[in-house]
Amino acid sequence: MFGFLKNYTSPFRLAKIGIMGMNVRNCRYISPYNPRELYPLVDDKLQTKKIAIKYGVTVPALIGCIRHQYEVGSFREMIGDRTEFCVKPAQGSGGKGILVVVGRSGDHYLKPNRQELTILDIERHISNILAGLFSLGGKLDKVLIEELIHFDNVFDGYSYEGVPDTRVIVFKGFPVMSMMRLSTARSDGKANLHQGAVGVGLCLNTGRAIRAVQFNSPVHQHPDTGRDLYQLQVPHWERVLKLASSCYEMSGLGYIGTDIVLDRDKGPMLLELNARPGLAIQIANAAGLLPRLRAIEKLLKDDPRMTVEERIEYSRKNFGVYR
Amino acid sequence: MMSRTSYYLIIAILFLLGVALMIYRNVFFEVPLMPSETREIWSVEAKIKFTAAKEEAPVKLSFAVPRNQKGFTILSETPSSPGYGVNFTEERNQGRAVYATRNATGAQELFYTVNIMKDPMAKDQAVTVPKIRFSDDQDVAAQARNAIIASAQSRSADTATLVTEIFKIVDSKDQNANLLLKDTAKSALLTELLLRAQIPARVVNVLYLKDKRRRQELNDCVQFFDGDRYYLLDPETGDIGHPEDVLLWEYNSTPLIDLTGGHNAQVLFSMAKKPVPVKNALSEKFKDTGLINFSLDLLPLEEQAIFRDILLLPVGVLVVVFLRIVVGLKTSGTFMPVLIAMAFMKTHLLVGVVGLLLIVSIGLIMRFYLSRLNLLLVARISTVIIAVIGIIVFLTVITFQFGITEGMKITFFPMIILSWTIERMSILWEEEGAKQVFVQGGGSLLVAILAYLAMSSLIVQHLTFNFLGLQFIIGALVLLLGNYSGYRLTELKRFKPLVDEMQAEQVAGKNNDSRDA
Numbered sequence: 001m002f003g004f005l006k007n008y009t010s011p012f013r014l015a016k017i018g019i020m021g022m023n024v025r026n027c028r029y030i031s032p033y034n035p036r037e038l039y040p041l042v043d044d045k046l047q048t049k050k051i052a053i054k055y056g057v058t059v060p061a062l063i064g065c066i067r068h069q070y071e072v073g074s075f076r077e078m079i080g081d082r083t084e085f086c087v088k089p090a091q092g093s094g095g096k097g098i099l100v101v102v103g104r105s106g107d108h109y110l111k112p113n114r115q116e117l118t119i120l121d122i123e124r125h126i127s128n129i130l131a132g133l134f135s136l137g138g139k140l141d142k143v144l145i146e147e148l149i150h151f152d153n154v155f156d157g158y159s160y161e162g163v164p165d166t167r168v169i170v171f172k173g174f175p176v177m178s179m180m181r182l183s184t185a186r187s188d189g190k191a192n193l194h195q196g197a198v199g200v201g202l203c204l205n206t207g208r209a210i211r212a213v214q215f216n217s218p219v220h221q222h223p224d225t226g227r228d229l230y231q232l233q234v235p236h237w238e239r240v241l242k243l244a245s246s247c248y249e250m251s252g253l254g255y256i257g258t259d260i261v262l263d264r265d266k267g268p269m270l271l272e273l274n275a276r277p278g279l280a281i282q283i284a285n286a287a288g289l290l291p292r293l294r295a296i297e298k299l300l301k302d303d304p305r306m307t308v309e310e311r312i313e314y315s316r317k318n319f320g321v322y323r
Numbered sequence: 324m325m326s327r328t329s330y331y332l333i334i335a336i337l338f339l340l341g342v343a344l345m346i347y348r349n350v351f352f353e354v355p356l357m358p359s360e361t362r363e364i365w366s367v368e369a370k371i372k373f374t375a376a377k378e379e380a381p382v383k384l385s386f387a388v389p390r391n392q393k394g395f396t397i398l399s400e401t402p403s404s405p406g407y408g409v410n411f412t413e414e415r416n417q418g419r420a421v422y423a424t425r426n427a428t429g430a431q432e433l434f435y436t437v438n439i440m441k442d443p444m445a446k447d448q449a450v451t452v453p454k455i456r457f458s459d460d461q462d463v464a465a466q467a468r469n470a471i472i473a474s475a476q477s478r479s480a481d482t483a484t485l486v487t488e489i490f491k492i493v494d495s496k497d498q499n500a501n502l503l504l505k506d507t508a509k510s511a512l513l514t515e516l517l518l519r520a521q522i523p524a525r526v527v528n529v530l531y532l533k534d535k536r537r538r539q540e541l542n543d544c545v546q547f548f549d550g551d552r553y554y555l556l557d558p559e560t561g562d563i564g565h566p567e568d569v570l571l572w573e574y575n576s577t578p579l580i581d582l583t584g585g586h587n588a589q590v591l592f593s594m595a596k597k598p599v600p601v602k603n604a605l606s607e608k609f610k611d612t613g614l615i616n617f618s619l620d621l622l623p624l625e626e627q628a629i630f631r632d633i634l635l636l637p638v639g640v641l642v643v644v645f646l647r648i649v650v651g652l653k654t655s656g657t658f659m660p661v662l663i664a665m666a667f668m669k670t671h672l673l674v675g676v677v678g679l680l681l682i683v684s685i686g687l688i689m690r691f692y693l694s695r696l697n698l699l700l701v702a703r704i705s706t707v708i709i710a711v712i713g714i715i716v717f718l719t720v721i722t723f724q725f726g727i728t729e730g731m732k733i734t735f736f737p738m739i740i741l742s743w744t745i746e747r748m749s750i751l752w753e754e755e756g757a758k759q760v761f762v763q764g765g766g767s768l769l770v771a772i773l774a775y776l777a778m779s780s781l782i783v784q785h786l787t788f789n790f791l792g793l794q795f796i797i798g799a800l801v802l803l804l805g806n807y808s809g810y811r812l813t814e815l816k817r818f819k820p821l822v823d824e825m826q827a828e829q830v831a832g833k834n835n836d837s838r839d840a
């Protein structure tokens with residue numbers, strides 16, 4: 001009768017490891033550390049981009065922005081003869097509504113999976129974004145058209161179609177956990193773990209892979225390309241951490257997920273900030289967030305003023321796995 | 324830290340306030356905690372007939388009427404008497420209706436109707452303990468009485484057995500009893516004997532309540548007291564106790580009818596019983612009390628019906644809050660399931676679920692076609708709303724044609740909410756596949772069904788409507804859940820493989836360590 005219980009673990013075991021649950025995240029971290037009035041900064045990617053530029057944080061270049069339905073027609077003009085670009089809702093969540101175009105064939109635009117789109121398809125997508133289809137609560141939205149990121153060659157074979165991005169959880173300016181999200185055929189080029197992307201836990205000290213999971217289970221090779229995921233090492237790791245850490249000063253938010261991509265020419269770039277970062281990163285790292293967050297809370301009680309360098313130094317030393 | 328303290332303080336205050344309000348309603352207004360209780364209400368009509376003594380002469384008639392007493396609460400009384408003015412008075416603690424007119428001629432008929440509720444918690448305001456009084460004559464009758472008492476006392480231990488023994492002797496028609504019964508009625512004799520035995524007693528006039536009886540008369544009965552409590556002794560059978568269906572009509576040894584200006588007064592009773600929901604009965608009982616009665620019963624019936632629904636919403640909301648925060652179910656639209664559950668309340672579960680699934684699936688098919696037309700969002704949703712209305716009309720007419728009247732009830736579904744649900748599900752389908760649609764759709768349906776089950780419980784409906792205090796308690800619970808930082812049930816499943824893996828690694832690590840050592 002209680003056979004179904006074997007699918008459940010005990011809450012005490014979870015607490016012992018320090019796994020963060022959704023309620024604890026909302027109640028103890030997001031709510032007290034993320035002031036509500038700062039949310040628009042991260043929920044609206046256009047605003048994120050503006051303050052990022054102001055604070056000298058590298059972001060992907062903006063081709064254009066469409067705010068109203070009557071401007072949809074100017075889209076073709078806006079992209080000119082670019083063959084690759086990315087269409088995004090300014091207030092989308094969870095990667096919804098992002099359309100990546102990687103090439104053209106005649107009148108058609110190509111998605112990363114070689115699917116062909118007409119200009120009408122793209123304009124319809126833009127209309128949908130403007131009408132609020134992908135935004136929280138269906139609010140009217142803006143459309144960002146950005147330059148496509150050319151990801152670093154070191155990631156060749158690690159990602160199927162999409163851009164592999166590095167998610168760093170930053171608490172009060174301390175990087176606390178990081179992972180790389182690799183899109184797969186199952187995830188349709190998207191980087192969300194629950195859609196089937198592979199999550200690779202990264203050592204905070206070195207940027208080297210700790211382990212990799214897909215759909216909650218450990219994997220060793222990328223399911224589509226077969227590359228050994230344990231060989232993964234993010235280059236420019238120090239710069240990645242610095243970029244992530246400086247997002248705290250930039251946004252004022254205490255508990256954020258920073259999504260960083262590595263462009264082969266421009267290095268680490270901030271893709272977006274997330275004021276409600278998910279919990280799956282713990283599975284990718286096989287570690288709980290809570291002990292690290294508590295350690296930082298305790299540390300800050302004694303010494304509230306630390307520079308970016310000091311914070312990174314602390315995180316690398318205490319949360320890293322490899323020397 | 325201050326805010327935490329005030330947070331818990333507010334929860335505690337809300338909770339205690341809710342409990343106190345519920346107790347207040349329960350104790351002072353006697354609203355029961357469980358539904359489906361009914362109370363018996365007896366409608367008794369007394370018809371008084373008499374002949375006026377002279378022509379066109381004043382007549383005054385004083386008629387003893389019952390008052391609140393053990394087991395009964397008087398809800399309302401109406402004298403009806405063409406040409407008479409009526410007053411209610413109290414005389415020696417006995418309620419009386421006084422009818423008076425200036426010119427009465429010939430046969431007269433007066434009526435008095437009283438509605439009485441059988442009420443185990445009635446307040447006894449009618450009964451007083453009579454004083455012990457008897458004559459000191461030393462005649463033959465006195466000797467006979469003393470003999471009976473002495474004989475009874477020798478065979479009894481307490482008041483109850485003494486009364487029984489006295490009755491036995493009187494009833495056995497022995498020499499002494501026969502002598503006394505020659506010029507005294509049995510009930511009067513019993514009363515006198517009891518008084519002499521130092522037991523307060525009196526003759527009262529009682530009405531045996533029997534449903535749908537007409538032309539009944541009052542019966543004599545001996546009321547005797549043991550301490551504060553009184554018992555009735557039936558002078559015919561000798562039964563002692565307090566039968567449920569006996570109403571004390573005249574209870575202070577006053578005349579039943581006191582008539583001046585007429586003669587041949589006669590009174591006959593007819594009565595009928597009707598079970599009434601306890602609420603209605605009680606609202607009459609407390610109609611005129613000075614207690615603060617903040618009750619929805621005071622509203623017109625139509626508004627009552629509206630509040631009956633509205634006050635159930637917090638229960639559904641509590642279910643949703645619990646299922647989302649503690650269990651961690653995913654629903655499409657936070658409170659959409661509650662609205663669906665409200666619709667289920669009108670349609671009943673099976674019809675509701677079938678209707679909902681039909682509407683949503685037909686709507687989804689239409690929506691897939693719409694998605695090819697490249698419409699703007701607002702226009703598309705509006706189209707879906709119109710389509711949903713069309714589906715509802717179609718289904719209603721079709722089911723009606725087949726003679727299934729339940730089909731008509733699907734009009735209760737919130738159409739705009741349904742249209743948004745269809746829109747969201749359709750997008751979910753396009754973006755994340757059919758599986759997520761079934762997970763979220765199934766989650767919403769499950770939450771809706773659970774909320775429906777909670778809200779359709781008669782006990783819950785009774786409590787939410789009659790005890791506004793419950794709303795405070797629900798508020799306190801919702802506030803408390805807002806601070807729940809424990810794991811969700813779904814997370815225990817989600818992180819199960821991780822925990823198992825980490826423990827296996829730990830064990831493996833230890834084994835390696837021991838090997839190294």
